Amino acid sequence: MAGESPPVTPRLALQLLFGGILLAMLVVTATASLHQPLWDWGGLVREPDKWWTWATLADAYFGFLTFYAWVYYKERAAAGRAGWFVAIMLLGNIAMAVYVLRELARLRPGDNLESLLLRRR
16 A cells, blocks of 8 residues: 555664664763763762662673674674774763664664674674
């Protein structure tokens, strides 16, 4: 039928999800930076938010390490593994979204999600 939109494929859904995460993280990071420079943040030293700040940071970085375990598996070259480790630890979800979008862009037409998740031959 005319006017019908194409079905949302798993690949498109992931592109939309990680594209949205990337956009949201860039907006949140830029907005926070404009309102308060990172070096003025007192969350680690001022009560009562200090303990939740530590818990939030631990949760975030354990998530980054979990994601990096997949990146380590996917990337064969030591330089790529090291570069993505630094990017993920410094930029978090921004780097993670860029990595997934890059991997999605590398899929060939007709590739399934296994091709995204598994190491390339």
